[in-house]
Amino acid sequence: MNLIRTSVFVLFALLLAACASPEPQEPPRSPAFGANGMVVSANPEATAVGLQILQEGGNAFDAAIAVKYMLSVTYPIAGNIGGGGFMVYRTAAGEVGSLDFRETAPAAAHRDMYLDEEGNLIDGLSRIGHLSAGVPGTVAGMEEAWERFGSLPFAQLIEPAIQVAENGHRVTAFNAEQSNRFQDEFAEVNRAPILFMKEGGWQEGDLLVQPELAETLRRIRDGGAAGFYTGETADLIVAEMQAGGGIITHEDLAAYRAVWRPTVSVDFGDYRIHSMPPSSSGGIAIAQLMLGSADFDFASLGHLTPETIHLMAELMRRVYADRATHLGDSDFFDVPFEMLLDPAYISARNADISMSAATPSSLIKEGEVERIESFETTHFSIVDGAGNAVSLTTTVNSFFGSKVMVQGAGFFLNNEMDDFAAAPGVPNQFGLVGGEANAIEPGKRMLSSMSPTIVERGGELFLVLGTPGGSTIITNVYQVLMNLLVHGLDLQQAVDAKKMHAQWLPDVITLEEGALDEAGQAALEALGHELRIIPQIGRMQAIQRLGDGSFKGVADYTRTGDSVARGF
Structure with a gap:
């Protein structure tokens, strides 16, 4: 770091102390807009x-x-x-x-x-x-x-x-x-x-x-x-x-x-998605989910229907099974990037998905299970x-x-x-x-699910997003992308929409309260799914570049916390 001398530091401190501190404003409960910048x-x-x-x-x-x-x-x-x-x-x-x-x-x-x-x-x-x-x-x-x-x-x-x-x-x-x-x-x-x-x-x-x-x-x-x-x-x-x-x-x-590392990048229709490589599992997992989703007609299944949730859960289980075995700090472990991101491998991996019954995780893969990260x-x-x-x-x-x-x-x-x-x-x-x-090794970075993500459309910046949520980070980012790119929701709707989560083990679909009514839950249970209902999943912070070059900032105001978007 090219250090600035102490006298200059003191000058900055005095100047900044003399100025009014940035005053947080009462958070709006709707998107923020700005032509010159956005922070969420x-x-x-x-x-x-x-x-x-x-x-x-x-x-x-x-x-x-x-x-x-x-x-x-x-x-x-x-x-x-x-x-x-x-x-x-x-x-x-x-x-x-x-x-x-x-x-x-x-x-x-x-x-x-x-x-x-x-x-x-x-x-x-x-x-x-x-x-x-x-x-x-x-x-x-x-x-x-x-x-x-x-x-x-x-x-x-x-x-x-x-x-x-x-x-x-x-x-x-x-x-x-x-x-x-x-x-x-x-x-x-x-x-x-x-x-x-x-x-x-x-x-x-x-x-x-x-x-x-x-x-x-x-x-x-x-x-x-x-x-x-x-x-x-x-x-x-x-x-x-x-x-x-x-x-x-x-x-x-x-x-x-x-x-510094190259991103994990994958094409999905007209969009190019860039996300985090190992030591995060997020980029590879999101890429696998999006590539897998391209093989199915999610748009016709509808948003947050039992059929869509069933299919997403089936894709998620296979992706998390791969995470368990193949992902770790790439400076210490030979991560098979090419295999995991090969569309042919993913299509073969998902070929046994049935729309009439859940696949038990024991039949997807036996062996190690990934570590569940804190929320x-x-x-x-x-x-x-x-x-x-x-x-x-x-x-x-x-x-x-x-x-x-x-x-x-x-x-x-x-x-x-x-x-x-x-x-x-x-x-x-x-x-x-x-x-x-x-496994633990000196100097090694522990595997994470954090998934900061940027999306381009037509070679231009389109979307910036990410969320907390431990092992649900991956599936939350995936669902916002699907909500926006496939189901046609606007960004605030895509963020606010109820979410679900599934991974290889435990063999359960987790649903946010209100994601499905009793009939929808019964339909999933009839397919063989065990359900768990929790108050909330994630807290997304996202920015979309609009057609005129300005920005739309969306904070998640529907879940607990103090999120706020502001632009100018």
Whole structure:
């Protein structure tokens, strides 16, 4: 990073402090429109700062960095700097690519680290506490993005987050509710009371001031990624590890690198879909689902009919069976890209689908099953007036990750080690068995379902989208694409529509409440499907480029959270 001198940093800080902070507005409950740019995120303050950066002349990458750091302050349940994620981008010139800043296993990690002497999984060890944390990737990822594509000084992008951390922000009802859920876990794994522990609980509108996080962000402002992976912040992380039985070292932190990768890209009619390659499973899985869907007449089956849901479930089961065996970090495992994306292979894979009966998963494939990822993630989509587009999904895995806050640094560490197959061949805490492709190895990135996605039509930018949702991310993105490209829904309808999910195991179709009436549910059950009804699936953030070149931003207002779209 070409560092700007401290005097310039101070000047930026003074200028920004003198200006009014970006004021989040009451979220609209309809699409946003803009000719010069659009930001859609899970938090009003984050959306506001992204829009501010665009209005100050920054590009979509500048805005993405500012949004990411603001999320670390205002959305710590999923957006904080102790985690990692994935970015898919398209430049105004049409260049498409991706950035993998997924966490990695520490050097001391090994495949049996969560097993007891008898080879049984130790309940909770990979999900809560210091040993569940992988080496964070977010700060390195944001520096890579800025060095390659940034146009504004880095200090200008991170300073708003510093000011909000220092001066405080009002907690939303959603953030208050999630913080209150985990008070016992915070107390269990932290050496001393932390800022997020509050007697009597958090209430909407409470002021959250985070001075330690502000100092951590200042060290990043002044030193770039080195201000996180070395120096005082690194010392604090390692001290936390040593005090709590974790294994991340100074050497692990200094060795971390984000990786640029080509996207997984596939044609679907007039559209070209670009999504995330391994260490995410999202791109390959979405490509397989879209290629498989092209062999069937979904349009005539209708939207959210029992027939359509049955057929989607059949496709999903086969795709998730492939995920279980064939997908892992491609730097460590030879992922068979060509085979998995071969239309002939996919057609043969789906040839035994019957419209009159469900296919039991035991007949689709026997062997390993994929690891189910936590549901707590966040996504944002950004475009600028020039046509640069960023689709970025980030997480610490579970809400608040490992629940461990780095003492003196003010941020939570992830629990991404739980996304590895904790014991290949041995059932994990969910009764599931993991695949060899995703076994724990030092330096390896754990498999994810995060699926930031960009779609082109006729060689031009058309759609930017993504969602949280763990293993349902893939199927949520797939359904929005089908809703828009096949069923003819507009973007807000496509996002708001009820969703379903199926994977290889458990052998169940999950439906959002209201997706089907009782007669529709009975029709699926008559085909041999077991159903599970849950309150909600996903929280999509999407942007569509309209025919006149302007943008339509759609946040998911029908599900819990604080999503907001704003354009100008």
